[in-house]
Amino acid sequence: MHADELEIPVETVRRLITAQHPRWADLPIVRLPSSGTDNAMFRLGDDLVVRMPRIHWASGSVDHEAQWLPRIALPVTIPRVVAVGAPGEGYPWTWAVLTWVPGTNPVVGGLRRPEQFAEDVAGLVRAVRATDLEGGVVKSGWLADRDEQVRRDITALAVDIDTERVRAIWDDALATAEWDGERTWVHHDIAPGNLLLTDDRLTGLIDFSGFGVGDPTLDLGVAWNLLTGTDRAVFREALEVDDADWTRARARALAQALVQLPYYRDTNPALAANARHVIAEITAEA
Known part of the structure; x- marks a missing residue:
């Protein structure tokens, strides 16, 4: 989507997980389809998601969420930061492992109520x-x-x-x-x-x-x-x-x-x- 965005293959995510958070090394990793523009998202097992900034202007988002998400209380489920990863394996920015939030995205014209x-x-x-x-x-x-x-x-x-x-x-x-x-x-x-x-x-x-x-x-x-x-x-x-x-x-x-x-x-x-x-x-x- 952006001329200077990063390509982030699943293999890179797996190497980062294995090197920095080996307790999840055996979990399946699947790239998630998304219309989001700043981050690539990867499902990690059943209960986690890996969030990887894909463009330089989003590189500070992980630290921002790590600071605020533990302090926010809302009447709906929100993600929680489980772990923060460091640059490595050719990937230049901080990344995060968050809890998976279940549900489906609403679609324009598709709301039944x-x-x-x-x-x-x-x-x-x-x-x-x-x-x-x-x-x-x-x-x-x-x-x-x-x-x-x-x-x-x-x-x-x-x-x-x-x-x-x-x-x-x-x-x-x-x-x-x-x-x-x-x-x-x-x-x-x-x-x-x-x-x-x-x-x-x-x-x-x-x-x-x-x-x-x-x-x-x-x-x-x-x-x-x-x-x-x-x-x-x-x-x-x-x-x-x-x-x-x-x-x-x-x-x-x-x-x-x-x-x-x-x-x-x-x-x-x-x-x-x-x-x-x-x-x-x-x-x-x-």
Whole structure:
């Protein structure tokens, strides 16, 4: 997916496990299919997963998760760091062994109980915000900081989107008063690939590499990357999101989709398809 990402074969993972954590040397290792862009994931036996950063900008994620995951309590299952591995066998960064979180990823249009799911994920967002910890990394959040990139992406997508309408939505969001409220804890990537369901109920959340504090709307993108219509309204009502926050959250989701679609168009079909969905939902709603 990236010009300078690492190839990480199963054999490299096995050598690292054998050398550094030999108690798991005999467990089967299977590479997991994933639409994730920063890490390669390998199932280790039945109860563990190996998380390997595949690109330089993700190289600090293991240390970040090792610091915060032991301290986080949420009403769903989250991974726990069981062991941290050092560079070796030609692999240059820290890596981790985590507990396996069971479940299946939700699919756009495939939720059998979408309004119940909307309430579940709203409850999860509330729980993340209520985290009682100190010292979180401050996440950037000004819409104006993304303006130049968004306008480049809109131009690049001239044959894919209604550029006039999308530009108007973005301009309207920029004209809305910028957020100056109180930071809350945010997961920063509540998206289909990081949510897990069991019997159609939300039971798991993974990938805490973006966990920190910032504008609460950083966790509202799920309203467009997974929810639609009535269930989106249920989600918004459950979190009591006012118009200004909703406009800002929608703009963040739009900006993310505009970055993803041209970048992953040919290399990550699942992520590109979700970006198209987000753009379509936002242009229809706005």
